[in-house]
Amino acid sequence: MAKTFKDLMDEARREVPEWHIDQVKEHLGNGQVYTLLDVREKEEYREGHLGGAVSLPRGFLEIRAEQTLPDKAQPIIAYCAGGTRSLLAAKQLKEMGYQNVISMTGGYAAWKGAGYPWKQDRQFTQEQSTRYSRHFLLPEVGEEGQAKLLDAKVLLIGAGGLGSPTAFYLAAAGVGTLGIVDHDTVDLSNLQRQILHTQDRVGTPKVDSARTTLQALNPDVHVIGYRERVDSSNIMELIKDYDVIVDGCDNFPTRYLVNDACVMAGKPNVHGSIFQFEGQATVFYPGKGPCYRCLFPEPPPPGAAPSCAEAGVLGVLPGLVGCVQALETIKLILDTGRPLIGRMVYFDTLTMELRIHKLRKDPDCPVCGVRPTITELIDYEEFCGLRAPGAAAQATIHAAAGA
Numbered sequence: 146m147a148k149t150f151k152d153l154m155d156e157a158r159r160e161v162p163e164w165h166i167d168q169v170k171e172h173l174g175n176g177q178v179y180t181l182l183d184v185r186e187k188e189e190y191r192e193g194h195l196g197g198a199v200s201l202p203r204g205f206l207e208i209r210a211e212q213t214l215p216d217k218a219q220p221i222i223a224y225c226a227g228g229t230r231s232l233l234a235a236k237q238l239k240e241m242g243y244q245n246v247i248s249m250t251g252g253y254a255a256w257k258g259a260g261y262p263w264k265q266d267r268q269f270t271q272e273q274s275t276r277y278s279r280h281f282l283l284p285e286v287g288e289e290g291q292a293k294l295l296d297a298k299v300l301l302i303g304a305g306g307l308g309s310p311t312a313f314y315l316a317a318a319g320v321g322t323l324g325i326v327d328h329d330t331v332d333l334s335n336l337q338r339q340i341l342h343t344q345d346r347v348g349t350p351k352v353d354s355a356r357t358t359l360q361a362l363n364p365d366v367h368v369i370g371y372r373e374r375v376d377s378s379n380i381m382e383l384i385k386d387y388d389v390i391v392d393g394c395d396n397f398p399t400r401y402l403v404n405d406a407c408v409m410a411g412k413p414n415v416h417g418s419i420f421q422f423e424g425q426a427t428v429f430y431p432g433k434g435p436c437y438r439c440l441f442p443e444p445p446p447p448g449a450a451p452s453c454a455e456a457g458v459l460g461v462l463p464g465l466v467g468c469v470q471a472l473e474t475i476k477l478i479l480d481t482g483r484p485l486i487g488r489m490v491y492f493d494t495l496t497m498e499l500r501i502h503k504l505r506k507d508p509d510c511p512v513c514g515v516r517p518t519i520t521e522l523i524d525y526e527e528f529c530g531l532r533a534p535g536a537a538a539q540a541t542i543h544a545a546a547g548a
């Protein structure tokens with residue numbers, strides 16, 4: 146004889162322990178770690194849920210449980226709206242090998258009715274739900290991660306070869322605020338690699354061109370352009386409101402400046418640099434790994450390391466390195482994966498060799514070491530030997546932030 150619904154429920158009750166909302170609240174407060182599992186439909190979850198609850202609608206249990214809940218020994222408290230769906234879901238999870246699954250009686254309705262804490266995640270518009278749908282599918286991003294991206298503020302130093310792909314992908318991913326510092330205008334010779342810009346914008350400020358491109362791609366993104374040269378006098382003010390700084394500059398004075406300012410302000414600095422056919426990227430995170438000066442305490446002698454304008458650069462190369470910078474920035478915002486802190490990825494595009502070097506923090510580093518000797522910003526042109534101490538500012542290189 147086919148089982149009735151009542152038979153199924155009775156069977157589930159014999160197998161699954163049920164806890165009253167008060168019991169759940171007490172257990173959540175006493176230190177043992179439970180996974181809270183919300184088995185209602187996505188729309189119900191969006192309206193409000195228990196803090197920290199994982200959303201896995203009952204209809205997706207078989208196909209997603211092992212990905213969403215990889216540890217079968219981890220105790221789980223399942224809930225739904227009233228306690229029926231969660232009881233059946235808990236029974237199903239037990240059959241799938243989960244060892245300790247409890248169902249909450251009364252469900253979310255009783256929990257909320259009792260005045261217990263609940264939260265509502267960020268509400269996405271229909272357009273955003275569609276735009277970010279591929280992120281929502283990834284448990285490592287999801288709606289919570291997308292909300293973090295939309296709330297994040299990233300400052301790009303330079304809208305050139307590296308800044309272009311980085312800004313493009315950060316805007317596409319929905320990073321809500323993108324600051325871009327670049328004093329330069331678009332030049333025809335930039336277009337071989339600086340993909341934010343177009344031929345009809347030659348002669349216009351790069352920050353304006355960048356804004357036009359990025360807002361056409363994603364109107365969610367607030368683009369703030371700073372048409373100025375970054376230097377010791379303005380950098381602390383520029384970086385202070387941003388969560389992550391992306392260094393896409395093409396010269397040594399700016400690279401040391403960005404490094405020192407980020408160490409002093411405690412901001413992560415996503416670094417990239419390119420030369421002809423080779424590129425490298427890493428993350429300098431104050432307090433968590435080395436800084437640029439730990440690796441290169443002294444700049445190369447003037448003229449020893451020519452710029453792209455002097456030595457040339459393969460057009461696709463900054464795309465590769467800039468994409469690594471965008472990826473690392475997103476990982477930092479989401480706090481997921483293993484960031485490139487203390488490691489540098491190095492590409493040789495001619496041989497397509499990719500190496501990852503371990504980087505060590507220097508305890509004697511003049512800026513992030515145990516006894517730092519550089520505690521305020523200095524004259525970086527002078528430090529890089531590009532200007533004699535005290536001499537007038539007849540700089541021999543232009544500190545263009547446009548790799």
Ligand SMILES: [Zn+2]
Nearest residue numbers: 436439510513
């Ligand atoms: Zn250092």
